[in-house]
Amino acid sequence: xxxxxxxxxxxxxxxxxxxxxxxxxxxxxxxxxxxxxxxxxxxxxxxxxxxxxxxxxxxxxxxxxxxxxxxxxxxxxxxxxxxxxxxxxxxxxxxxxxxxxxxxxxxxxxxxxxxxxxxxxxxxxxxxxxxxxxxxxxxxxxxxxxxxxxxxxxxxxxxxxxxxxxxxxxxxxxxxxxxxxxxxxxxxxxxxxxxxxxxxxxxxxxxxxxxxxxxxxxxxxxxxxxxxxxxxxxxxxxxxxxxxxxxxxxxxxxxxxxxxxxxxxxxxxxxxxxxxxxxxxxxxxxxxxxxxxxxxxxxxxxxxxxxxxxxxxxxxxxxxxxxxxxxxxxxxxxxxxxxxxxxxxxxxxxxxxxxxxxxxxxxxxxxxxxxxxxxxxxxxxxxxxxxxxxxxxxxxxxxxxxxxxxxxxx
Numbered sequence: 001x002x003x004x005x006x007x008x009x010x011x012x013x014x015x016x017x018x019x020x021x022x023x024x025x026x027x028x029x030x031x032x033x034x035x036x037x038x039x040x041x042x043x044x045x046x047x048x049x050x051x052x053x054x055x056x057x058x059x060x061x062x063x064x065x066x067x068x069x070x071x072x073x074x075x076x077x078x079x080x081x082x083x084x085x086x087x088x089x090x091x092x093x094x095x096x097x098x099x100x101x102x103x104x105x106x107x108x109x110x111x112x113x114x115x116x117x118x119x120x121x122x123x124x125x126x127x128x129x130x131x132x133x134x135x136x137x138x139x140x141x142x143x144x145x146x147x148x149x150x151x152x153x154x155x156x157x158x159x160x161x162x163x164x165x166x167x168x169x170x171x172x173x174x175x176x177x178x179x180x181x182x183x184x185x186x187x188x189x190x191x192x193x194x195x196x197x198x199x200x201x202x203x204x205x206x207x208x209x210x211x212x213x214x215x216x217x218x219x220x221x222x223x224x225x226x227x228x229x230x231x232x233x234x235x236x237x238x239x240x241x242x243x244x245x246x247x248x249x250x251x252x253x254x255x256x257x258x259x260x261x262x263x264x265x266x267x268x269x270x271x272x273x274x275x276x277x278x279x280x281x282x283x284x285x286x287x288x289x290x291x292x293x294x295x296x297x298x299x300x301x302x303x304x305x306x307x308x309x310x311x312x313x314x315x316x317x318x319x320x321x322x323x324x325x326x327x328x329x330x331x332x333x334x335x336x337x338x339x340x341x342x343x344x345x346x347x348x349x350x351x352x353x354x355x356x357x358x359x360x361x362x363x364x365x366x367x368x369x370x371x372x373x374x375x376x377x378x379x380x381x382x383x384x385x386x387x388x389x390x391x392x393x394x395x396x397x398x399x400x401x402x403x404x405x406x407x408x409x410x
Contacts (some may be wrong), residue, residue, distance in 0.1 A: 029051060306329065325380060
């Protein structure tokens, strides 16, 4: 390969090691790396509070040229959080920002002479915000202040002051951070509208995608093992994540009783996902099955004819919704979660806003299997057209190449 044909060099900084794929930010960067590695020489730098095993490193090295894991110290993190009330920075930024690592990370990044840098989430901003020697892009992902504010509305009383304070801090931080970077990206138009920065219209929208080849109903997928009767609805996600906990409780405690009152029979519910919180485990009963990790998450999606995503406090584009759509599930979600797709889906996905409307929608769809089939096929077609990872990453690749080219030509 001639020098003129050489790929530009991209440095990537993430707040967590991208594996396992149990959180939205991990899933996003893991698949983006596969696309970016086709066009760039990638130096991946990951912050991590845990030790990363050799198998995980080997799996990720297929998506980058170099990989460096920067261990965060739990004791130092606890100390930072102990004086967080005397700081104006968001709690999560303080948690992930270890001052003794800032200089080291910057030196290691610049030691490989990158043409452009991508930092994921505001949690990494302090490490590279002043690194003006290289064009640096911040993937804001979600408007986190809005998520904190919505979560505070449904949180236990003792947790609300902390969430509201975090929302205020994030609001200020999200207003300032874009000034430090050459460009910013965000998941959806809906999130961009909520961004407090005055130049938010210049923030680039880079949606999430889905591995459509993996999440395909044509694959041989082992059924989920359960002694229960067939399920009516399924909900999947990281069950230790606050918005998913809220959604799971709403489904089991509000939607299910409302459906039983309307339909005259119980609603058979499957709730499945990694790291179920105690509040989610407590939902398990005769008609609600809560399952933690499964060998193949696709089996959970396919265990019921309807996928329900009652996201009440979320921000951003929901991976779980895209995965269910790709698997040709008939889906019901909130208007906010659907709007994050940023496109007109017609009748491919149904929406509801409260327990009665969710229950009514489920009852109607269960009584019309042909409608469920048609909705699922239409939803899958939308994913194939707009939300494969290559399609979702077009704007990101173009943005990084533009700044890399500008850097090379100066």
